[in-house]
Amino acid sequence: MLGLKLPTDPRWVNIVEKNIEDILTDHAYCEQKAASTAISLIVSFPEYTELVKEMTDLVNEEMSHFKMVHDLIIERGWTLGRDRKDDYVLQLLKFFPKGGSRTTQLVHRLLYAALIEARSCERFRLLSEELADKRLAKFYRKLMISEAGHYTMFLKFARQYGDKKEVNAKWQALLDYEAKIMKSLGNKETIHG
Numbered sequence: 755m756l757g758l759k760l761p762t763d764p765r766w767v768n769i770v771e772k773n774i775e776d777i778l779t780d781h782a783y784c785e786q787k788a789a790s791t792a793i794s795l796i797v798s799f800p801e802y803t804e805l806v807k808e809m810t811d812l813v814n815e816e817m818s819h820f821k822m823v824h825d826l827i828i829e830r831g832w833t834l835g836r837d838r839k840d841d842y843v844l845q846l847l848k849f850f851p852k853g854g855s856r857t858t859q860l861v862h863r864l865l866y867a868a869l870i871e872a873r874s875c876e877r878f879r880l881l882s883e884e885l886a887d888k889r890l891a892k893f894y895r896k897l898m899i900s901e902a903g904h905y906t907m908f909l910k911f912a913r914q915y916g917d918k919k920e921v922n923a924k925w926q927a928l929l930d931y932e933a934k935i936m937k938s939l940g941n942k943e944t945i946h947g
Contacts, residue, residue, distance in 0.1 A: 756872040756875060756876055756902075756905065757872065757925075757929055758872060758873065758876055758929065758932070758933070759929050759930060759932070759933035760932075760933035760936045760937065761876065762876060762877055762880055762936070764880060764884060766877075766880070766941070767880060767881065767884040767885065769941065769942070769943055770881065770885070770943065771885065771886060771887075772943075773943030774830075774887070774890070775827070775830070775832050775835070776835070776943040776944075777943055777944070777945065778823055778826055778827050778830075778832075779827065779834055779835035779836075780838065780840075780943070780944040780945050781823050781945050782820055782823040782824050782827065782834055783837045783838075784840075784874065784945050784946075785816050785817070785819040785820035785823060786816070786817075786820050787840075787843075788812070788816040788819075788867075788870075788871075788904075789812070789813045789816035789817050789820065791863075791867055792809040792810075792812040792813045792816065793809070793813055795809050795860075795863065795864075795867075796809045796810065796813075798859075798860075798863075799856070799860055802860070802915065804911075805911055805915075808907060808911070812904065812907075815900065819897060819900070822893070826890075826893070838944070840944065840946060841939065841942075841944075841946075842870075842873070842935060842939055842944075842946030843870065843946065845935045846866060846869065846870070846931075846932060846935060847866065849866075849927075849928055849931045850862040850865075850866075850924075850928075857915060857916060858916075860915055860916075861912050861915060861916035861921055861924070862924075864908045864909070864911050864912035864915070865908070865909075865912050865921070865924060865925055865928055866928075867904075867908040868905050868906075868908035868909040868912065868925075869905075869928055869929070869932055870946070871901050871902075871904040871905035871908060872901075872905040873932070873936075873946055874901045874945060874946070875898055875901035875902045875904075875905055877945055877946070878894045878895070878897050878898035878901055879894075879895075879898045881894040882894040882895035882898055909925070912925070
Protein backbone atom coordinates (compact mmCIF):
# COMPACT_ATOMS: atom_id res chain seq x y z
CA MET A 755 0.00 0.00 0.00
CA LEU A 756 2.74 2.49 0.92
CA GLY A 757 4.77 1.89 -2.23
CA LEU A 758 8.11 2.15 -0.43
CA LYS A 759 10.85 0.54 -2.50
CA LEU A 760 13.12 -0.48 0.40
CA PRO A 761 11.61 -1.74 3.65
CA THR A 762 13.23 -0.89 6.95
CA ASP A 763 15.66 -3.53 8.18
CA PRO A 764 13.86 -5.18 11.14
CA ARG A 765 17.11 -4.97 13.13
CA TRP A 766 16.43 -1.23 13.45
CA VAL A 767 14.03 -2.17 16.29
CA ASN A 768 17.05 -3.44 18.27
CA ILE A 769 18.54 0.07 18.08
CA VAL A 770 15.20 1.52 19.19
CA GLU A 771 14.91 -0.85 22.16
CA LYS A 772 18.33 0.26 23.45
CA ASN A 773 17.54 3.96 22.93
CA ILE A 774 13.87 4.49 23.84
CA GLU A 775 14.48 7.92 25.36
CA ASP A 776 16.24 9.16 22.20
CA ILE A 777 13.56 7.68 19.94
CA LEU A 778 10.74 9.27 21.91
CA THR A 779 12.48 12.66 21.82
CA ASP A 780 13.04 12.36 18.06
CA HIS A 781 9.45 11.22 17.59
CA ALA A 782 8.10 14.18 19.57
CA TYR A 783 9.97 16.58 17.30
CA CYS A 784 8.75 14.72 14.20
CA GLU A 785 5.18 15.37 15.34
CA GLN A 786 5.97 19.04 15.98
CA LYS A 787 7.59 19.36 12.53
CA ALA A 788 4.56 17.71 10.91
CA ALA A 789 2.34 20.34 12.55
CA SER A 790 4.73 23.07 11.36
CA THR A 791 4.58 21.69 7.81
CA ALA A 792 0.78 21.87 7.88
CA ILE A 793 0.92 25.46 9.14
CA SER A 794 3.44 26.34 6.43
CA LEU A 795 1.16 24.92 3.75
CA ILE A 796 -1.74 27.04 5.08
CA VAL A 797 0.40 30.19 5.07
CA SER A 798 1.94 29.51 1.66
CA PHE A 799 -1.19 28.35 -0.19
CA PRO A 800 -4.23 29.99 1.47
CA GLU A 801 -6.20 30.00 -1.80
CA TYR A 802 -6.60 26.18 -1.65
CA THR A 803 -9.59 26.10 0.68
CA GLU A 804 -9.87 22.30 0.92
CA LEU A 805 -6.15 22.02 1.68
CA VAL A 806 -6.37 24.74 4.35
CA LYS A 807 -9.27 22.95 6.05
CA GLU A 808 -7.44 19.61 6.09
CA MET A 809 -4.19 21.19 7.25
CA THR A 810 -5.98 22.95 10.09
CA ASP A 811 -7.26 19.57 11.31
CA LEU A 812 -3.81 18.07 10.80
CA VAL A 813 -2.13 20.73 12.95
CA ASN A 814 -4.44 19.82 15.83
CA GLU A 815 -3.89 16.10 15.34
CA GLU A 816 -0.10 16.33 15.08
CA MET A 817 0.11 18.51 18.20
CA SER A 818 -2.06 16.01 20.07
CA HIS A 819 0.43 13.31 18.99
CA PHE A 820 3.27 15.53 20.22
CA LYS A 821 1.51 15.77 23.59
CA MET A 822 1.02 11.99 23.76
CA VAL A 823 4.71 11.37 23.06
CA HIS A 824 5.76 14.09 25.50
CA ASP A 825 3.50 12.57 28.16
CA LEU A 826 5.22 9.19 27.62
CA ILE A 827 8.60 10.87 28.08
CA ILE A 828 7.49 12.51 31.34
CA GLU A 829 5.83 9.29 32.55
CA ARG A 830 9.16 7.49 32.20
CA GLY A 831 10.90 10.13 34.30
CA TRP A 832 12.68 11.83 31.41
CA THR A 833 12.57 15.33 29.95
CA LEU A 834 12.25 16.25 26.30
CA GLY A 835 15.75 16.36 24.84
CA ARG A 836 16.99 18.76 22.23
CA ASP A 837 16.00 18.52 18.59
CA ARG A 838 18.60 17.09 16.23
CA LYS A 839 18.83 17.48 12.49
CA ASP A 840 16.91 14.87 10.53
CA ASP A 841 19.38 13.48 7.96
CA TYR A 842 16.57 11.61 6.21
CA VAL A 843 14.50 14.74 5.57
CA LEU A 844 17.56 16.85 4.68
CA GLN A 845 18.59 14.32 2.03
CA LEU A 846 15.02 13.91 0.77
CA LEU A 847 14.63 17.67 0.24
CA LYS A 848 17.50 17.62 -2.27
CA PHE A 849 15.42 15.63 -4.78
CA PHE A 850 13.29 18.32 -6.40
CA PRO A 851 14.94 21.43 -7.83
CA LYS A 852 14.12 24.74 -6.18
CA GLY A 853 11.78 27.16 -7.90
CA GLY A 854 9.10 26.50 -10.47
CA SER A 855 5.49 27.61 -10.49
CA ARG A 856 3.47 27.85 -7.28
CA THR A 857 1.61 24.72 -8.32
CA THR A 858 4.88 22.85 -8.87
CA GLN A 859 6.15 23.99 -5.47
CA LEU A 860 2.92 22.88 -3.83
CA VAL A 861 3.00 19.46 -5.50
CA HIS A 862 6.62 18.92 -4.47
CA ARG A 863 5.88 19.83 -0.86
CA LEU A 864 2.86 17.53 -0.83
CA LEU A 865 4.92 14.66 -2.25
CA TYR A 866 7.66 15.16 0.34
CA ALA A 867 5.04 15.20 3.10
CA ALA A 868 3.37 12.06 1.72
CA LEU A 869 6.66 10.18 1.64
CA ILE A 870 7.68 11.22 5.16
CA GLU A 871 4.29 10.09 6.44
CA ALA A 872 4.56 6.79 4.52
CA ARG A 873 7.98 6.05 5.99
CA SER A 874 6.75 6.98 9.47
CA CYS A 875 3.79 4.66 8.99
CA GLU A 876 6.09 1.82 7.94
CA ARG A 877 8.40 2.41 10.91
CA PHE A 878 5.47 2.60 13.35
CA ARG A 879 4.13 -0.69 11.98
CA LEU A 880 7.49 -2.32 12.65
CA LEU A 881 7.58 -0.90 16.18
CA SER A 882 4.01 -2.05 16.82
CA GLU A 883 4.91 -5.61 15.81
CA GLU A 884 8.42 -5.97 17.22
CA LEU A 885 8.81 -3.89 20.40
CA ALA A 886 9.09 -5.94 23.59
CA ASP A 887 7.36 -3.11 25.49
CA LYS A 888 3.77 -4.07 24.64
CA ARG A 889 2.29 -0.78 25.84
CA LEU A 890 4.62 1.14 23.56
CA ALA A 891 3.90 -1.33 20.74
CA LYS A 892 0.16 -0.67 21.12
CA PHE A 893 0.83 3.09 21.12
CA TYR A 894 2.71 2.81 17.82
CA ARG A 895 -0.03 0.66 16.28
CA LYS A 896 -2.53 3.45 16.92
CA LEU A 897 -0.21 6.08 15.42
CA MET A 898 0.57 3.85 12.42
CA ILE A 899 -3.08 3.99 11.35
CA SER A 900 -3.08 7.78 11.67
CA GLU A 901 0.12 8.13 9.58
CA ALA A 902 -1.38 6.00 6.82
CA GLY A 903 -4.28 8.44 6.59
CA HIS A 904 -1.89 11.39 6.38
CA TYR A 905 0.15 9.73 3.63
CA THR A 906 -2.92 9.12 1.47
CA MET A 907 -4.26 12.64 2.10
CA PHE A 908 -1.03 14.34 0.96
CA LEU A 909 -0.78 12.12 -2.11
CA LYS A 910 -4.44 12.79 -2.97
CA PHE A 911 -3.88 16.55 -2.81
CA ALA A 912 -0.74 16.31 -4.97
CA ARG A 913 -2.74 14.45 -7.62
CA GLN A 914 -5.67 16.85 -7.27
CA TYR A 915 -3.63 20.05 -7.67
CA GLY A 916 -1.04 18.81 -10.17
CA ASP A 917 -1.24 16.94 -13.47
CA LYS A 918 -2.03 13.40 -12.28
CA LYS A 919 0.23 11.63 -14.78
CA GLU A 920 3.13 13.96 -14.02
CA VAL A 921 2.55 13.66 -10.26
CA ASN A 922 2.53 9.86 -10.48
CA ALA A 923 5.84 9.91 -12.39
CA LYS A 924 7.40 12.28 -9.84
CA TRP A 925 6.10 10.09 -7.00
CA GLN A 926 7.73 6.97 -8.46
CA ALA A 927 11.02 8.82 -9.02
CA LEU A 928 10.89 10.15 -5.45
CA LEU A 929 10.27 6.62 -4.12
CA ASP A 930 13.33 5.37 -6.04
CA TYR A 931 15.43 8.22 -4.65
CA GLU A 932 14.19 7.57 -1.11
CA ALA A 933 15.19 3.90 -1.36
CA LYS A 934 18.76 5.00 -2.10
CA ILE A 935 18.69 7.27 0.97
CA MET A 936 17.41 4.41 3.13
CA LYS A 937 20.39 2.22 2.17
CA SER A 938 22.65 4.59 4.08
CA LEU A 939 20.30 4.99 7.05
CA GLY A 940 18.55 2.65 9.46
CA ASN A 941 21.27 2.48 12.07
CA LYS A 942 20.37 5.48 14.23
CA GLU A 943 18.10 6.02 17.18
CA THR A 944 15.77 8.24 15.16
CA ILE A 945 12.36 7.67 13.61
CA HIS A 946 13.58 8.04 10.02
CA GLY A 947 17.29 7.30 10.27
